[in-house]
Amino acid sequence: MAPVTQQTIPDEQVLTSVQPEDVPALAAGAAIFGTGGGGAVHTAQQVVQRALLEHGPVELVGVDDLTADDAVIMMSGVGAPTVGIEMLSSTAQAETLLTEAQRALGRPITTIMPAEIGGSNGVSPIGWAARLGVKVLDADGMGRAFPEATMISPNVAGVPCEFAVQADVVGNVDVRRTVDLTWLERHARAGVVASGGIVVAAHYPLTAETARGAVIPRTISRAIRAGHALLSSSDPVPAIADELGAEVLITGKIVDVARRTEGGFVRGSVTVAGTGENRGRLQRIELQNENLVALEDGNVLASVPDLISILDSETGHAISTEMIRFGQRVAVIAWPCDPLWRTPRGLELAGPAAFGYDLPYVPFERKSIR
């Protein structure tokens, strides 16, 4: 596949470590990158903050900092977030993952990275890295949250997944080598169910060479910066939008929530009625775990793989698809996805059609700054 020009991040926006005081910002930012999905960040925030206080800060490195000695693997929680709230993970799980991943790879793993920056999976890897004493690649595999295993950046870039490891809280661990990510999804899901609903996973080993152009760069820095904007501003929504390069699509009130759980996914739509200067406008957000499409007067304002997040208009905190309810005051923001998702292969995997929408993808770009 032809290389894709990825977003250039100014140096001053790049972090070289995650400190304990960054964790609330990372959690708030990861929730925004969750675009409605990715799982609640609160438990992960507590666990990670404790890990950093106990083991010290975590080193963040960029793709260009990786050397031939480095081996990177993605880590994430897989399963039903609702189960995750009750079945806490054990610190031994991350150690088991690392041990098995190293055995499968045949060399030490120096660096881990989140599989998805959105939601709890953007937060937990920082705590695992602190406990394991490894570096964290300032990048992730989605630049957001997505519901399926195939929707991951190295798969867009044509890098195959050599193996995947799953560890459960009981002490069971699996190493899978599947012919493709569709088979991985099928087998991993069966393993998650056999483990009671939730596991911790490591997959997609990468090198300095294969990581280049195959991950979404600097998303941990971006999430922390968005979170700091949220937590430090007296008017958080425009501050967050500014930090992300996002546009506020509407500010208003939730007037309708049509939501059902079907086939293991939350599906439905949310309707926002404009307030203040937006009075008289109605916007609908279609969702499947994540917010997929924002529509107004029959026009698509933004769609996957671009990012749509619904924020509490007062606090700026992201509201997930399962927590949204009638009467909430919200701001809907949208911002462009990484250029990798806009390639033909990226759109095939995660464009509107991949979610069953008969809509052409129109890249979302910020039209104004509020």
Next chain:
Amino acid sequence: MAPVTQQTIPDEQVLTSVQPEDVPALAAGAAIFGTGGGGAVHTAQQVVQRALLEHGPVELVGVDDLTADDAVIMMSGVGAPTVGIEMLSSTAQAETLLTEAQRALGRPITTIMPAEIGGSNGVSPIGWAARLGVKVLDADGMGRAFPEATMISPNVAGVPCEFAVQADVVGNVDVRRTVDLTWLERHARAGVVASGGIVVAAHYPLTAETARGAVIPRTISRAIRAGHALLSSSDPVPAIADELGAEVLITGKIVDVARRTEGGFVRGSVTVAGTGENRGRLQRIELQNENLVALEDGNVLASVPDLISILDSETGHAISTEMIRFGQRVAVIAWPCDPLWRTPRGLELAGPAAFGYDLPYVPFERKSIR
């Protein structure tokens, strides 16, 4: 656990290789050791015969022949035998298993052995060994067929299963390290379903040291010898019984078959009405995949873990629980299990109570020779 005195096999009954001409005998013998279960042997017989003709005979070694350089692993098909008839395995599966098992073990595997001698799983490993160029341990993990992963000799002997590998025909492969065999059963079963119903598996790596007292010895030799007795005798039933040290419990006609498929198992019972000198007698065989208990006039004649096989009274060929039907002329034979199954731990795992029968276990011994 205290060591168990295992059956001593006279030297002249021990084979040192499996030749192509032994394969029909092995298949017929393995079917008898299947005690009604273990899967049909015909496809395996064809595949193994071809493998031996192509790659030459397979070396059989005893537990005492193993050295510190040897590493042994059990191989078997796992899943629904009915699926196995339609979804043929690929020769690549055994190679994948060996590669992954060696990676998981960190050393070369020199020797494979059947997990169960009963049915197709007693036959197929000979073909895999021929293709892989490895030796075969003349032993198995059951000395018969059993329906569950926990019912295996090293588990009786207190040897833990370090890992299990599954490979499917598509090319997917899993390596599992579970906390015990109950968890292995649960995870492996989920993997089998995700693979479409059948896989080839390797598990329970053993050494010269751990294999001693933890496998059922010389069962391949015994199956081949029983099969040769069947195929070469003009009066096969007594010839087989003689070879196995079995007693013919009854000769008669199937007059009732009560059989249902429930919870993934075949359950029910078969009633045999005596003919000839047995006229007037009625014997009932309770079954769950395998023949479990033989009853007459309210008395238990034989029960698990001892072996009960229903043979065609004319040909001597074993009739499996799914092929048995009204009107068949049969001989029911029974013979003692390996002493390992008669230990408290063996009976806990595979005695009558393990199959839900509120019956005390009474060891079956041959009372007469016909």
